[in-house]
Amino acid sequence: YYLPWVEDPASGVLEESPPLGPALELIYYGSGTPSAQVSTDSEGQKHLILQGGAPYENHDILIGGSGIKSIQELADFLNGTSVWGARVLHKHHLYDPGGFPNGALTFSGGRAVLDLGLSAQLQWLKASTLVNATATGGTDTATGMGWLYFTGGNEGPPVTLGDYEAALTALEAEDVQAVVVGSPDPAVQAMAVAHCEY
Structure with missing residues (x-):
């Protein structure tokens, strides 16, 4: 497979984007039913809110902005707790967790995945030494909203x-x-x- 990349052959610089998709696997080791969600407060600060089976398992973690600055730092923090753990996926170690879209996470077997989606490519382009790019707004949270049909269509089978x-x-x-x-x-x-x- 191929990832987007930019190259300056004269200087020998090649920059390759990270893969689209999962950036962090969140793991719950407790005995309760875990829940987690990403939200943004009224001042624009992102939060990763974790709830486990007991009050000491609950955390409200600031991510991006004035909080944790990289996905690796977030994984290190979670791995230092008593019932939460994390694993960085697909070379997203240095990316800003503030790019995670808002919403509840779905756990399966005590695990959930946080996905940067297009935010990974935007962060990569912004940090590039060869490309001058700035996001002009919008979000990628609507990418999983299902099919859109014109008049007379239907959703079809699942x-x-x-x-x-x-x-x-x-x-x-x-x-x-x-x-x-x-x-x-x-x-x-x-x-x-x-x-x-x-």
Whole structure:
């Protein structure tokens, strides 16, 4: 698979973007039912709010802005707690966790995935020494909102994990430059990442 990149052959500089997709795996080791969400307060500060089975397991972590500045720092903080852990995914160590979109996370087996989505590419372009780019607004939170049909359309049958697997298998025979899955399901995202890596 190919990632966006920029190159200055005269100086020998090549910059490659990080992969789209999962940036941090959040792990709950406690015995309760975990919940987590990313939110933005009235002053624009992002928060990662974690709740476990007991009050001492709850955390309100400032991310980005005046809070934790990198995904690696966030993982280190979480790994230092008694019941929470984290693993940085796909070279997103230095990226700003303030780019995580607002919303509740879905846990499966005590694990949830935080995804930077297009924010990873925006952060990469902003930090580039070869490209001068600035985001002009908008968010990528609407990317998982489902299909939009014109008058008379319908949603059709629900898409299954098998449907995603069949689609990715079909792509193996094609010259594809990018794969985007329209599902927040961690299993589907992991399947797409594995497809692109191999």
